Amino acid sequence: MAEEPAVLGNGPRFIRQEGIAAPLMMDNVDTDIISPIGKPPNPGATPETRAFEPIRFFADGREKPDFILNQEGFRRSSIILAGKNFGTGSSRSVAVSRPLTGGINVVIAESFGPLFYDNSVRQGLLAVPLEGDKIERIAEWAFANRGQTILVDLQRQVIEVPGLDTFEFRVEPRVREKLLGGFTVREELSRLDEEIHVFAQSYRQSWPWIYQR
Amino acid sequence: MKRRDFIKTTVGAGVGCGFVPMRSLFARQAAGMTMYDKIWDAHEISYLGGITSVLHVDRMMLPDSGPAAIKRLLDAGETIRNPELVWAVADHQVSTSPERYTDRSLNLGSVADDFPEMKEQLAAMGIQAFGIDDPEQGIQHVVGPETGLTLPGMLMVAGDSHTCTHGAVGCVSWGGETAQNVLLTGTVIRERARNLRVNYTGTLGPWVRGKDMILHTIGALGADAGNRCAVEYAGPLVRSLSVEGRMTICNLSIEMGAATGMVAPDDTTYEYVASREFAPRGELWDQALAYWRSLPTDDAAAFYRDETIDMTGVEPQVTWGISPEHVIGISERIPAPDDAPFEKRDAWRRALEYTRLTPGDTIADTPIDEVFIGSCAESRISDLRAAAEVVRGRRVAPNVLAWVIAGSQPVKRQAEAEGLDRIFRDAGFDWREPGCSKCYGSNGDLVAQGKRCVSNSNRNYVGRQGIDAITHLVSTPMAAAAAIAGRIVDVRRLMAGEIV
Numbered sequence: 095m096a097e098e099p100a101v102l103g104n105g106p107r108f109i110r111q112e113g114i115a116a117p118l119m120m121d122n123v124d125t126d127i128i129s130p131i132g133k134p135p136n137p138g139a140t141p142e143t144r145a146f147e148p149i150r151f152f153a154d155g156r157e158k159p160d161f162i163l164n165q166e167g168f169r170r171s172s173i174i175l176a177g178k179n180f181g182t183g184s185s186r187s188v189a190v191s192r193p194l195t196g197g198i199n200v201v202i203a204e205s206f207g208p209l210f211y212d213n214s215v216r217q218g219l220l221a222v223p224l225e226g227d228k229i230e231r232i233a234e235w236a237f238a239n240r241g242q243t244i245l246v247d248l249q250r251q252v253i254e255v256p257g258l259d260t261f262e263f264r265v266e267p268r269v270r271e272k273l274l275g276g277f278t279v280r281e282e283l284s285r286l287d288e289e290i291h292v293f294a295q296s297y298r299q300s301w302p303w304i305y306q307r
Numbered sequence: 308m309k310r311r312d313f314i315k316t317t318v319g320a321g322v323g324c325g326f327v328p329m330r331s332l333f334a335r336q337a338a339g340m341t342m343y344d345k346i347w348d349a350h351e352i353s354y355l356g357g358i359t360s361v362l363h364v365d366r367m368m369l370p371d372s373g374p375a376a377i378k379r380l381l382d383a384g385e386t387i388r389n390p391e392l393v394w395a396v397a398d399h400q401v402s403t404s405p406e407r408y409t410d411r412s413l414n415l416g417s418v419a420d421d422f423p424e425m426k427e428q429l430a431a432m433g434i435q436a437f438g439i440d441d442p443e444q445g446i447q448h449v450v451g452p453e454t455g456l457t458l459p460g461m462l463m464v465a466g467d468s469h470t471c472t473h474g475a476v477g478c479v480s481w482g483g484e485t486a487q488n489v490l491l492t493g494t495v496i497r498e499r500a501r502n503l504r505v506n507y508t509g510t511l512g513p514w515v516r517g518k519d520m521i522l523h524t525i526g527a528l529g530a531d532a533g534n535r536c537a538v539e540y541a542g543p544l545v546r547s548l549s550v551e552g553r554m555t556i557c558n559l560s561i562e563m564g565a566a567t568g569m570v571a572p573d574d575t576t577y578e579y580v581a582s583r584e585f586a587p588r589g590e591l592w593d594q595a596l597a598y599w600r601s602l603p604t605d606d607a608a609a610f611y612r613d614e615t616i617d618m619t620g621v622e623p624q625v626t627w628g629i630s631p632e633h634v635i636g637i638s639e640r641i642p643a644p645d646d647a648p649f650e651k652r653d654a655w656r657r658a659l660e661y662t663r664l665t666p667g668d669t670i671a672d673t674p675i676d677e678v679f680i681g682s683c684a685e686s687r688i689s690d691l692r693a694a695a696e697v698v699r700g701r702r703v704a705p706n707v708l709a710w711v712i713a714g715s716q717p718v719k720r721q722a723e724a725e726g727l728d729r730i731f732r733d734a735g736f737d738w739r740e741p742g743c744s745k746c747y748g749s750n751g752d753l754v755a756q757g758k759r760c761v762s763n764s765n766r767n768y769v770g771r772q773g774i775d776a777i778t779h780l781v782s783t784p785m786a787a788a789a790a791i792a793g794r795i796v797d798v799r800r801l802m803a804g805e806i807v
């Protein structure tokens with residue numbers, strides 16, 4: 095087991111999350127579904143329910159009953175289970191911050207849109223890549239055990255589903271270190287300041303056409 | 308272990324759960340390198356383990372909020388690293404109304420004021436900033452290549468997701484970076500992507516263009532095909548395209564789920580770049596050109612995945628659903644969910660419910676409410692010329708609201724010099740000022756609630772263009788044809804006089 099980092103940063107931290115997992119078993123849940131921008135908020139939305147507005151609410155503000163987070167036993171979920179390409183689309187930071195505000199700290203999916211993934215690392219939402227059949231098993235379990243919680247542990251890189259199985263996952267070493275230590279990107283880079291400075295100087299010498307215009 | 312050796316022997320988890328086969332990495336090391344890996348290595352400052360590195364940034368491109376972001380940092384006593392590598396242009400929040408220059412309040416935020424107020428201060432730092440009053444202003448992914456601020460071989464980053472467009476000139480480019488991190492460090496932290504090559508073969512039929520190539524590709528391979536991949540578009544058909552056509556293809560790389568997209572530079576690229584305002588000249592040009600010629604992927608380089616798309620017989624494409632992968636040829640029928648692969652049936656059902664289409668109907672003849680021609684996908688001069696050719700001597704159908712928005716001020720001036728604006732206006736199009744506009748409405752330009760829009764942009768997501776608005780993605784000439792007919796039509800049939 096990894097030890098507690100000696101120094102903590104000023105960024106968002108993620109160590110583990112115990113919570114209800116909501117199966118949103120769709121592929122290609124795009125950023126315009128997760129967090130529309132440039133449009134007025136849905137009349138039914140509160141700050142906590144602004145994520146997934148287009149599939150959470152009808153235009154008049156009524157809840158859509160088929161949306162998983164509107165269903166009994168899943169309203170207080172903190173973990174989303176999804177299919178392929180979760181968060182495909184734009185770079186908007188609200189695609190991560192609105193779910194976080196709504197208490198969603200983890201998304202377990204087969205794959206992620208690259209920009210959603212980057213935002214999640216920055217903002218401290220844990221994006222866990224897992225094989226589809228494993229996510230299916232957890233989703234089935236979640237439907238059969240409404241209101242029961244699972245544990246997502248970044249330190250040990252495991253998902254524990256009581257009475258079902260323990261699933262191992264892997265995130266990039268740098269992501270794990272960043273989130274366990276709560277470092278900001280700037281703090282990560284400040285450790286490399288000298289190296290960056292030296293590189294930039296020789297780079298400028300080598301590639302003057304990039305600088306002179 | 309040395310950094311390079313470690314890269315070759317390490318597999319990473321990262322965005323997806325697939326693993327890079329070790330053998331392919333060894334093959335790459337032994338036999339040759341891809342263009343993506345060459346450019347990555349040239350910018351790598353520090354390796355952080357796994358597949359993550361710190362990279363040097365050649366260009367940081369800022370949007371409307373750029374000057375304000377810089378001001379905040381300067382006011383806080385911070386230093387901008389490499390300011391001469393930073394540039395900004397107002398596009399997302401600017402009004403597209405011709406009144407925007409006089410009634411500045413039409414522009415959202417303080418975007419109309421920030422640029423002129425900070426222009427001198429930024430220029431003194433070496434930062435180019437183009438506001439609505441500047442002759443270079445436009446959509447950032449049109450402006451970058453057009454001005455020569457984007458050059459081959461560069462690592463070009465920005466916040467906006469369609470930054471992958473710039474890869475068309477032979478650079479590596481991506482969005483999703485935060486202004487503050489890049490401005491303060493001149494670097495980014497990134498995970499190295501796998502190499503995916505898409506080879507285009509066959510021939511393009513009449514009125515089939517770059518947009519149809521990439522839409523057809525996303526339909527064939529899926530909207531997640533590029534997961535954790537850098538896509539290199541290759542093959543004779545790509546070579547035959549102009550740089551503008553290549554930009555359209557690279558633009559939709561993010562719609563394929565890719566980290567970035569690119570086309571190796573060639574003589575077409577160099578000719579395009581040579582005349583640009585900020586391109587190097589004289590000795591620097593020679594030096595740059597020699598380097599650029601070394602960039603194309605080595606013959607022996609191994610790809611994680613190599614796909615071939617035969618364009619022979621592919622028709623103009625049109626989307627029917629809520630993902631760019633929901634796409635068919637214009638003469639095809641709307642598919643039924645039961646025809647979908649099992650895991651996609653639910654998604655197709657939801658898509659058809661949203662777009663209010665009936666399986667078995669032809670996509671052609673679907674009545675429409677609005678047409679949008681603009682966006683970073685296709686709003687360059689060659690796109691507008693193609694649209695004007697369709698529109699010339701015809702009228703926009705009654706009850707269709709149709710807009711044309713040139714991608715930049717230079718494109719707009721060129722179009723006006725050629726009389727294209729008159730063709731559009733005479734037909735009943737609105738000819739508006741450059742900006743992102745109705746592609747997703749962050750400036751307030753939205754498709755009316757629940758209306759159906761044919762758009763030459765890049766995303767047909769739920770609510771993308773407006774609340775409950777339905778988007779059909781097509782090429783620019785197909786969008787022009789739909790405006791004329793008042794319904795989705797085959798541009799080839801319209802031009803053949805078969806549709807009145």
